Amino acid sequence: MNTTLQGKVALVTGASSGIGEATALALSAAGARVAIGARRADRLKLLTGRAPGEMLALDLDVTDQESVRAAVAATVERFGALDILVNNAGVMLSGPIAGADTAEWTRMVQTNLLGSMYTVHAALPHLLERRGVVLQVSSTSGRTASAYSGVYAATKFGVNAFSEALRQEVTAQGVRVVVVEPGFVATELAGHITDPAMRAAAREMAGSMRTLRPEDIAAAVLYAVTQPEHVAVNELLIRPTDQTRA
Template sequence: MAQRLTATVALVTGASSGIGEATALALAAEGAQVAVVARRRDRLEDLAARIGDAGGRALVIEADVTERQQAEGAVATTVEQLGRLDTVVNNAGVMLLGPVVDAPVEEWERMLSLNVQGLMYVAHAALPHLLQAAADGPREVADLINVSSVAGRVARNGSAVYNATKHAVGAFSEGLRQEVTQRHVRVSLIEPGAVDTELPDHNRPAIREHLQQRFADVERLRSEDIADAIAYVVTRARHVAINELLVRPTEQQA
């Protein structure tokens, strides 16, 4: 099958593991040059080497997108080094669960900073380049993918602030979609259910144990499943926009 993203450039945040890593590999397999962005440079370099071994090209950018200048710099470096920007996958995020009562407020600040502000910083910096790609690029369309969660649809006891950040991602995505869709920049929201990644590992021990029990009988999604969904969205024909995609394990009820 022909590579559908040949002559295009993609940027993926949170690319050092999980969904971001799998997405970078999937987009590279479709022919895109990929800028991989995260804080763990060693993992990014390993990912870039694997993409290179498969015949692709990856640009390693060590950055913390919660810092506005670093987010803007990641976008600028991508365009300077790879020449353009056609696809952005805003994947970087953190999930820190627990009750609101007596919660460590620092966890809230971390989630808001990364899940909301960091995503918005990257989107804002990328939009001029995406609009330009849609106007004169090889595909005459550009894509901004914001990775949310089923938590952006359904609020749960013990997940209030994480829910709030992911609902914010959904609202931002839809408002921006309406703003730029007639200029052929497609804004898409991807909402994974339970995925077997590092995401739960950042929680406090009691919460990690609760999550393990909750999903003990569920065959969780793999990162490659979400990467496949993202690749599907960004390879549609110019006149087709997948605005929102919810992907849950078959056995996950809520």
């Protein structure tokens, strides 16, 4: 086993599939003890069975502050510390602004933005104590907004803004803040879209290129969190080579 992260403790949200799952496995393979959180507890149990190291499954809903605080507390209780927070939980419900179901807007804001903020808030005292790392999974949509993704982009722009403010507040205390902005990744994310036309468009877009794999983003996360303490990789923009837009 690679022991790059031996002695470190990580918490990964949205770990039941995709980028979160791949990242949890990569951190575990690098020697970290990993707490994994998501709402789909059955998937988390399967993931713990595949982990090369010690892994703790947590029932976590990032939109619920009590759930977030309980997950952070359980992580620290089990492993004694928290060094790395990977904020990955998110939903993408693309569609036109005109005629939109605004309940979907609320869900995206609560999950992608407020959920990320709640988790940082709960974890930060422990990360300050350990001079740890906050890693925020954003998106190319956090840099460039596009039609039919207005609210999703707004949440990701918000993640980027919050992360930069956080960086300025905590960097002098040794906490590093990293924003990872993936382009098209082969995950379940587009499957959340309820608008049939938007879902078909997402499938067509993904089929037009060699999409990134979750493991590609996990490798980038591992790169960022294993740098020497004096090196802060604050932003990583990762697109498929074939992606031309956004």
